[in-house]
Every structure is written in structure tokens, then in C-alpha cells.
Amino acid sequence: MRSRCAAPSARLVLAAVAAMAVTATATATAAATTDSRSTTDSRSTAVRACVTKDLTYKVSLKTQAGGYFLVTAKAKSGVTCYLEGVFPSASFGSSADTEVSPAEHAVSDRVTLSGSTAAYAGINPKTTNNDHGREFDFLHLAVAGDESNAVTLVLPETATVDRPTATNWHADPDDAVPFSG
Numbered sequence: 001m002r003s004r005c006a007a008p009s010a011r012l013v014l015a016a017v018a019a020m021a022v023t024a025t026a027t028a029t030a031a032a033t034t035d036s037r038s039t040t041d042s043r044s045t046a047v048r049a050c051v052t053k054d055l056t057y058k059v060s061l062k063t064q065a066g067g068y069f070l071v072t073a074k075a076k077s078g079v080t081c082y083l084e085g086v087f088p089s090a091s092f093g094s095s096a097d098t099e100v101s102p103a104e105h106a107v108s109d110r111v112t113l114s115g116s117t118a119a120y121a122g123i124n125p126k127t128t129n130n131d132h133g134r135e136f137d138f139l140h141l142a143v144a145g146d147e148s149n150a151v152t153l154v155l156p157e158t159a160t161v162d163r164p165t166a167t168n169w170h171a172d173p174d175d176a177v178p179f180s181g
Helices: 002-044
Strands: 055-062 068-075 081-085 089-091 108-113 118-124 134-142 151-161
Touching: 055 151, 068 108, 068 134, 068 151, 108 118
Parallel strands: none
Antiparallel strands: 055 068, 068 118, 081 108, 089 134, 134 151
């Protein structure tokens, strides 16, 4: 009889050990899930890359360096995002020869936009020293990588376009002057 009683006690001990193991595993899993949610939550507050629709744009005419258009980009209300220090995707028309090429050879610092903070890019519509070119009244502009959502901006004056270039986005408008080499 004694052996019969021992068997149920052993089963109870095994059941208790198994229950503790399941509880420990469930607790560890819950802790890991909570930790990953905390990590996810902290990442969601991180600044993300800007897309074209996150920003408002203004184009002004500048006379420095032979004349160029200064594009000012600001984040819309409630948006905080960053622009990589690369040139914007822009063109004056739909043909490839009106697309801007880079005026700089290196990537600049990232610019974080929020509130009144702005980013600036300079666009030189004509880098050639000849009488060639086509005239345009509009600039098509997008954040690089978001070309399918380009905006069309009215230029402050008609531009003669021939081999246009653009600077990278900069935090200081003085760094966005597209000097011709």
C-alpha cells in the first residue's frame, strides 16, 4: 500500500515542479514582451525621415552667385522629421534635361525640422554660359526618395533652364548657395 501512496505524491511533486516551470516561463515571456513594447514605444518617439507631404515650401529668388532659387522647407504643424543632407529631387519640366543634378559632392549634415526650424536648398537653373535653355515658370520638387508625391511650386520669376543644379539641404541658408565651379 505504501508504494501506491508514494506514486501519487511523486506525481504531485512533478505537477508542482511543472507548474512552477510554466509560471516562470510565462513570467519571463511577459517580461520580454513588456521590454520589447518599451523599446518599441521609445522608438516610436524617435525622429523619422521627412516625406514631401510633411513639409511646406517657399521659393525665393537670390542674386548671389549669378542668381539662384532658394527653397525653404519647414515641417507642417505637429510634424517633427529630418531631411538627409542630400539634394532635393527637383525638375523644371518633365524631360530628363530639366532635372537638377547635385551641386555638391558630399553628403551634408542631417537637418531636423520642427516648429520654425527650416532647411534650405539652392537651385541654380542655368549652369552653362551660353544662350541656350528653355523657360519655365514652375518647379517640381520632392524629398529624395518620395518623387511620386512631388509638389509643384510657382517660381518668383520665369527661369531659363540649362543643366540645373541643386545644393544639399542645409540648416543655414548661407550654405545653400550653388556656386558654379
